[in-house]
Amino acid sequence: MIKKRPAAPREVAAFTLFSIREEGAWSDGALHHYISRAGLDSRDAALASRLAFGVLQNRTLCEFYLKKFSSVRLSRLLPRVRDCLDLGVYQLTMLDRIPAHAAVSETVSLIRNYAHANERTVKYANGVLRAIARAVEDGSLPVLDCPTKAAYLALRYSHPEWLTQALCDEFGEKAASSICALDNETAPLCLRVNLLKTTREKALDALRAEGLSCAPHSKIENLILCDGGNVAALPIFERGEVTVQDGASIVCVDALSPRPGELVVDLCGAPGGKTCYIAEKMGNRGHVIAGDLYGHKLERIRAAAERLCLNIIETRLADASTFQPDLEGRADRVLCDVPCSGLGVIRKKPEIRWKSEESLQGLPAIQSAILETGCRYVKPGGTLVYSTCTVLRRENLDIVENFLENHPEFTAEPFTHPATGENPEGHITLLPHLHQTDGFFIAKLRRM
Numbered sequence: 001m002i003k004k005r006p007a008a009p010r011e012v013a014a015f016t017l018f019s020i021r022e023e024g025a026w027s028d029g030a031l032h033h034y035i036s037r038a039g040l041d042s043r044d045a046a047l048a049s050r051l052a053f054g055v056l057q058n059r060t061l062c063e064f065y066l067k068k069f070s071s072v073r074l075s076r077l078l079p080r081v082r083d084c085l086d087l088g089v090y091q092l093t094m095l096d097r098i099p100a101h102a103a104v105s106e107t108v109s110l111i112r113n114y115a116h117a118n119e120r121t122v123k124y125a126n127g128v129l130r131a132i133a134r135a136v137e138d139g140s141l142p143v144l145d146c147p148t149k150a151a152y153l154a155l156r157y158s159h160p161e162w163l164t165q166a167l168c169d170e171f172g173e174k175a176a177s178s179i180c181a182l183d184n185e186t187a188p189l190c191l192r193v194n195l196l197k198t199t200r201e202k203a204l205d206a207l208r209a210e211g212l213s214c215a216p217h218s219k220i221e222n223l224i225l226c227d228g229g230n231v232a233a234l235p236i237f238e239r240g241e242v243t244v245q246d247g248a249s250i251v252c253v254d255a256l257s258p259r260p261g262e263l264v265v266d267l268c269g270a271p272g273g274k275t276c277y278i279a280e281k282m283g284n285r286g287h288v289i290a291g292d293l294y295g296h297k298l299e300r301i302r303a304a305a306e307r308l309c310l311n312i313i314e315t316r317l318a319d320a321s322t323f324q325p326d327l328e329g330r331a332d333r334v335l336c337d338v339p340c341s342g343l344g345v346i347r348k349k350p351e352i353r354w355k356s357e358e359s360l361q362g363l364p365a366i367q368s369a370i371l372e373t374g375c376r377y378v379k380p381g382g383t384l385v386y387s388t389c390t391v392l393r394r395e396n397l398d399i400v401e402n403f404l405e406n407h408p409e410f411t412a413e414p415f416t417h418p419a420t421g422e423n424p425e426g427h428i429t430l431l432p433h434l435h436q437t438d439g440f441f442i443a444k445l446r447r448m
Contacts, residue, residue, distance in 0.1 A: 009044045010087065013051035014110050017083040020056075020351060027056055027351055046228070050186075054090045055083070056350040057184040060158035061144075062089040068142045069131045072124065080115035081125065088129045092136055100133040149173045153180045162357045163343065170393055171431075178433040179391070183346040183353070187438075189226040192245040192273075194308055196280050200224065206236045217436060219419040220247045225436070240308040245273040247419065248344070248389070248430045248440030252337065253277045255415050255444050256385045260285040262332035267320040267374050270297030272304040274337060279310040289327070291318040321369040327377040333385070336374040338367040340388035340395050344439020347432065367399050375407060375447070384410065384445040389438055391429055396441035400427060404445070413446040 012034045019030040031052050035045045055062065063074060063082075066089055074082060088107030091098045108126050111117050117125070135141045146152035150168050154161040157180035167176035191214075193203045200222060207214050207226065217223035224242070231237050231244065253274050258264045260283045269275040269290030279288050290313055292298050298315040305313045318324060320338070341360045342352045371386055378384050386403075388395055404410060412426030419435055420428045427443040 008038070009040065009048040010051060010106050010110060011114070012038050012040065012045075012048035013055070014080075014084055014087060014114060016048075016052040017055060017087065018080055018114075021079055021083060027052065027349065042229075050095075051087060051090065053186070053350060054094065055086045058090055058094060058158050059086055060155055062086040062093070062158075064144075064155060065089050065093060065132055065141065066128065069128050069135070071128075078115060078117060078121070081111055081117055081121060084110045084115055085125060085128065088125075089132060092129065092132050093141065100136065104129045104133055149176075153177060157181060157184050159183070159353050160357070163353065166392060170391070175431070175433070179431060179439070182432040183350075185347055187347045189228050189231065190244065190246045191224040191226060191231065191242040192250055192277065193222045193224065194241050194243065194280060195222055196284060197239070197309070198241040203236060203242055206241070207231075207234075210234055210236075217247055217419075219436070220250055221418070223247050223250055238307070243273065243276065243304065243308060245277065246345075246438045246440075247435070248437035249274050250277065251417050251419050251428075251430065251435075251437065252335075252385065252387045252440065252442050253281060254417055255442050256333050256335055256383060257415075258282050258286075258288075258333050262286045263330055264288045264333045264335070265327060265331045265374070265377050266290045266335045266337070267370060268292065268337050268339065269301050269315070270294070272301035274335065275301055275313060276304050276308050276310055278335070279305070279312050280308070282312065284310055284312055286312055288313045289316060290314070291316045291320060293317075293319055321366065321373050323373050323376060329377070329379050331377040331379060331382060333383045334374045334377050335385050335387070336371050337385075337387045338370045339363065340367065340390040341392060342389055344389045344391050344430075344441075346439075348438070363395055364399060367395060368402065371399065371403055375403075375410065378447045380447055382447050383413065384447065386441075386443045386445070388441045390441065391431065391439040396429065397427060397443070400443040400445075410445045410447055413444040415444050 015034045016030045019025040020027055031049060035048055066074060066085055084107055088103055091103035092100055107129055108122060111125050112122050144155050146155055150161055150165040153164040159180055167179055193200045200216060212226050212229045214224050214226040217225055236242055258278045258281050264278050266275045270292040275288060275290040290301050295317055301315050340363060346353050375384055386400055414424045414426050416422045430437045430440040
C-alpha cells in the first residue's frame with residue numbers, strides 16, 4: 001500500500017502511476033484522489049494531470065528511448081523505478097517547457113524517496129536520464145524505424161500493435177494515424193445543457209462567469225466543450241442546468257428519438273447520462289426504465305435524475321441479457337448500449353488500450369445476448385438502438401448484421417443528425433477526428 005503523502009505535481013503523478021500498477025486503480029480516479037490529498041492549486045493540478053496521463057499515453061515510446069540508453073534490462077528494474085523513469089523520459093522528450101535539469105533532478109528524487117531504490121539504482125537512473133537529455137539537446141534521439149505503418153503507430157502512440165493493425169484494416173492508414181494521435185490528446189470536458197432548465201447561451205454565460213474557457217460544439221446544439229475545471233462544484237451544475245456527457249452519447253439518444261408519453265427501456269443505464277437525456281427529450285413525461293447489474297450504479301442514476309429534476313425514471317437491478325416478461329412487446333423504444341472494449345474512449349481512459357485482444361474475445365457473445373433480449377421488449381413499429389463506445393467492427397456492425405439476418409421482423413432505419421449528416425444504412429461509427437466526440441457506434445433498427 002502507498003503510505004507516504006504526495007505534495008507536489010510530480011509526486012502526485014508518480015503516486016498515480018504507482019496506484020494504477022499496484023492497486024489496479026483507474027487513472028482518473030487515482031489522479032483526482034492524489035490531487036485532493038496534496039491540495040494542489042489548479043495550475044499544479046493541471047501539471048500533475050499532464051504528467052500522469054502523458055506517461056500512460058506514451059509509455060511504449062518512453063521505454064523505447066530508455067532501452068536505447070540503459071545498460072540494464074528494464075525487466076530487472078523495480079516497478080516503481082520504471083514508473084519514475086518513464087515520467088522523467090516523458091518530460092525530457094515530449095514536453096518543451098520543463099528544463100532538462102529539473103526533469104532529471106526531480107525524477108532522481110522520486111526514485112530515491114519513493115521507489116525503494118538503493119544508491120546504485122539512483123546513480124544508474126541519473127546517468128540514463130542525463131544521457132537522454134544530451135541526446136534531446138543535440139538532436140540524436142534514435143529514430144522510430146518500423147517495418148509497417150501499424151508497427152510505427154504502435155510505437156509512436158503507444159498502442160498495442162494488434163489494435164493499430166485493426167484500425168488500419170478498418171479505416172485505412174491515414175484515419176488510423178488520426179485516431180491514434182487523438183487518443184493521446186487531452187479530451188475536452190463535455191457538458192450537455194439541460195434544455196428543460198436553461199438555454200445553451202445562458203449556460204455558456206454562467207460557465208464563463210466562473211472563469212471556464214468553453215465554446216459550443218459546432219454540430220450538437222446542446223453541447224458545450226470546456227478546457228476543464230471542477231464543474232461539479234459550480235452552482236450551474238448543482239442546479240441541474242448542465243451535466244457531464246460526451247457528444248457521442250447525445251447523438252445516440254437523438255437517434256433513439258424518444259417522445260413525451262412513451263415507454264422507453266435503457267437496458268444498460270449506468271451511470272445515467274443517456275437515461276437522463278432520454279427523460280429530458282421526453283419533456284419529463286412518460287416512463288423510462290433503466291437497468292443495471294450493480295446496485296451502486298443504480299444509485300448514480302437516481303442521484304443524477306434527482307439533480308436534474310427528472311421523476312419519470314424507474315431503476316431496476318437486472319442482468320440486461322436476462323428476459324423480463326413484464327416488458328415483452330411493451331416498449332416504444334429500447335436502447336441497448338452494451339458492455340464493450342471501450343476502445344473509443346482511450347483519450348479519457350488511456351489504460352484501456354492495454355486490454356489484451358484475448359480478453360475481448362467473449363464480448364460479441366455478451367453483446368448479442370443483450371440485443372436478443374432487448375428486441376423482445378420492442379412493440380411493433382417501435383425503435384431499437386444498439387450502441388457501443390468502441391470502433392471495432394466485430395463488436396459493432398458484425399453484431400447488427402448477424403441480428404438482422406436472424407430477425408426479419410426488424411429492419412435498419414435511416415436517420416439524420418447535424419453531427420453525422422445522413423446515415424441511409426441506419427448506422428454510423430463516430431470518430432474523434434471527424435465528429436469531435438468519443439469513438440462510438442450507433443445502429444437504429446425498427447420493428448415492423
